[in-house]
Amino acid sequence: MVGEYNNREQDLKTIYQEFINEFNHIYGVMGILKQFIYLWDENIWESLFNVYVKWKNPFNIPDPPLTIPVSLLLAQAIRNGIQPRELIDDYQDSNVYLVDYETFHNLHIFLEKLYSLHLGRELVEDDLWALHKSDLPERVLGGLEVFDIFKGNLFLGDDFFQQIKSVIWDEEALIFCKKLQNLLITFLFENKNGNETIFSQELEKVVVLLAHCSAVSSDSQYIIIGNVVRAYNALFKIINTDITHLVNKKYxxxxxxxxxxxxxxxxxxxxxxxxxxxxxxxxxxxxxxxxxxxxxxxxxxxxxx
Structure with a gap:
């Protein structure tokens, strides 16, 4: 057992050093790694993963059946031609690094789990209404790392969705994003089974969406490395923020x-x-x-x- 532990520790040191050697010159990289370690030290990663392990999708709870509110963000995405896969006749599984309807829907699932984490319990129907009838998703997509002071419904219009569909990856940024995600997930999990894979994929989809939003906010058609850095900064800020005060309390x-x-x-x-x-x-x-x-x-x- 000691030998296995030492081998994993050496493997982590190797992959970390390889990443640093390749990307240490990029502004903001060390800040991302420090934020990741902070969330680790505060046991936030472990707590969030435990929510994933115990998660019961509110949409699939039959007794009692829950009335799930319609997300204004998802409705707006559909209106701008970003359709759910079941409505697309020739749908093919898209690359995880592209944005489609499921990418936006994944953000809502992520926020539900994060809200459950901060509440310290499973979500009930009123929680879903308070969350999905808030402007939190718009804050996140429009404000990124300043989402907690951003009023999203004032800025996200149809032009946002049209622009986000046209954004493409710079090759270096795509390589950087994949290697950074692999580094972080390798540190989180020694083995990736069902729950670990879901956790990793959902976080990755959120990062991809945030990187697209960063490019749009920069009025750029290309996602560059700086957009990826900003996306991870935003993700870690979201995870580390108590979002309970940002929901719509009237529900x-x-x-x-x-x-x-x-x-x-x-x-x-x-x-x-x-x-x-x-x-x-x-x-x-x-x-x-x-x-x-x-x-x-x-x-x-x-x-x-």
Whole structure:
């Protein structure tokens, strides 16, 4: 076992040194690697991967059936000719480094899992409405690493989708992106099985979409290495940001119930479950959507700091 560990450690050192020797001259590369290590040290990578392992696709939960909101971003993509594969007669599996409807849809899945990570629980129907009726996807695509202060719905128009379809990769940027992704995933996983592969592929698709968006924001038809660097900076910023305050709170119309004293509190307008830390009795809180709650008692709940 010690020999196997030493061999893997040596392999990681080798692949890391090869990457550094080839790309150390590129501005921002060391910053990306430092951010990656920070997320590692804070156990954020492990926590996010655990969400993937336990993930239950909200679209496939039959009991009770969930009413999933229509994403305005996906609707806008369709309107601009970016169609789901089932609507394309001659559809062929596209290269992962190209952008299609599934790339945009993958971003929503990624944000759902990230939202679940920050909530510390599985998503319920109100969570999906609050997330998908927010402008978070538009913030991410339009603002990239400044998404948390960007108002996406003011800037993403039809021209954005038309431009993103015409963006192509510079060959050096494509090589850099593939090698950087391989380096990071190799450090994350010793072996890549089902969950590890899904995790890797979904992150890669998000990076590809962000790189395309970076090129569009630069008014360029080509993705260059600088766009890839910006895409990874944006990805790590998104993962490291508590996105719970960026959702649309008005869709939380249910109740908080204390697990200890069973007191109910109906959420008011512009309140969300994660605004509250505990009941006044010190008990933990559980959120129930309005259709699952028949009683309320507007007391006993303390709002968190």
């Amino acid at each position: 939380y119309t249910g109740f908080l119930i204390c697990k200890d004293c069973n007191e109910f509190y109906p959420l008011l307008e512009n309140e969300s479950p994660h605004d509250f830390s505990h009941c006044s009795c010190g008990g933990g809180l559980e959120y129930l959507s309005s259709e699952n709650s028949n009683n309320s008692n507007n007391n006993q709940i303390f709002k968190g700091d």
